[in-house]
Amino acid sequence: MQKESKANVSGAPVLSVKDVSYYYGDKQALDDVSFEVLPGRVTALLGPNGAGKTTLFSLITRLFDAPIGRIEICGLSPAEVGSRALAPLGVVFQQPTLDLDLTVKQNLRYFASLRGIPRKEADERMGRALDALDTRERIGERVRALNGGHRRRVEIARGILHSPDLLLLDEPTIGLDNPTRMAIVEHIHRLAEDDNIGVLWATHLFDEIEPDDDLIVLDKGRIVARGRAKDVVKETGAEDLGAAFKLLTSDPHEGVAA
Numbered sequence: 325m326q327k328e329s330k331a332n333v334s335g336a337p338v339l340s341v342k343d344v345s346y347y348y349g350d351k352q353a354l355d356d357v358s359f360e361v362l363p364g365r366v367t368a369l370l371g372p373n374g375a376g377k378t379t380l381f382s383l384i385t386r387l388f389d390a391p392i393g394r395i396e397i398c399g400l401s402p403a404e405v406g407s408r409a410l411a412p413l414g415v416v417f418q419q420p421t422l423d424l425d426l427t428v429k430q431n432l433r434y435f436a437s438l439r440g441i442p443r444k445e446a447d448e449r450m451g452r453a454l455d456a457l458d459t460r461e462r463i464g465e466r467v468r469a470l471n472g473g474h475r476r477r478v479e480i481a482r483g484i485l486h487s488p489d490l491l492l493l494d495e496p497t498i499g500l501d502n503p504t505r506m507a508i509v510e511h512i513h514r515l516a517e518d519d520n521i522g523v524l525w526a527t528h529l530f531d532e533i534e535p536d537d538d539l540i541v542l543d544k545g546r547i548v549a550r551g552r553a554k555d556v557v558k559e560t561g562a563e564d565l566g567a568a569f570k571l572l573t574s575d576p577h578e579g580v581a582a
């Protein structure tokens with residue numbers, strides 16, 4: 325998809341998380357977490373259940389406020405400037421949020437109107453977004469008639485409709501079969517590169533991470549490893565990412581999980 329505004333051609337981080345900690349009452353969910361997401365790159369946030377991935381996403385999207393530490397999206401802190409800072413953000417949550425009784429086009433038009441995108445421009449953008457995800461032929465169908473993989477693609481198309489600089493994906497392939505998961509992984513990597521989008525992809529599935537991706541391994545609220553995925557594997561001396569993950573975290577499961 326051709327991006328309208330190349331707002332971030334400087335290579336500056338589209339997301340900066342600095343010294344962020346978070347507590348639910350007495351329970352610490354995040355412990356001094358710092359990292360950056362760069363434009364055009366996929367950053368995988370890998371962690372076992374309970375590592376703190378969803379908490380982190382809730383802080384970035386401002387569902388919760390981060391009382392400790394600082395979060396900036398394209399250089400602006402949502403805590404300081406409010407929802408304006410969220411404008412460059414696209415989000416695909418774990419839970420589906422499309423209206424099942426509306427068609428793909430109606431869902432996307434509705435989202436575009438919430439974003440203040442005029443109808444004609446919205447139609448052009450949705451065509452490009454659906455093309456990028458190989459889903460344009462579904463545009464007239466009710467979401468209820470689509471399978472899980474196509475619904476996810478439409479959710480992602482909606483997430484990129486307003487040409488975000490930063491795309492957050494919270495375990496976007498949950499419940500999908502392997503070929504569909506791999507197709508979505510490929511689409512996202514192409515989108516990041518073609519449109520210079522910085523992607524933060526939360527997952528616990530090793531096979532969704534490519535060797536060149538930036539990787540953050542989160543365990544019990546702490547970053548236990550970071551770097552290019554292939555370098556993280558090399559540093560642990562493990563055979564593959566699954567084995568490296570096992571060495572780095574308290575997660576009991578082994579190998580490639582799907």
Ligand SMILES: Nc1ncnc2c1ncn2[C@@H]1O[C@H](COP(=O)(O)OP(=O)(O)OP(=O)(O)O)[C@@H](O)[C@H]1O
Pocket residue numbers: 348351352353371372373374375376377378379380
């Ligand atoms: N509302 C809450 N109240 C208390 N503790 C919570 C709450 N939500 C999450 N936690 C705890 O905070 C920690 C981080 O949870 P979080 O959901 O962010 O992890 P996660 O990596 O997203 O896990 P999952 O993959 O299972 O969604 C966990 O120990 C969890 O039990």
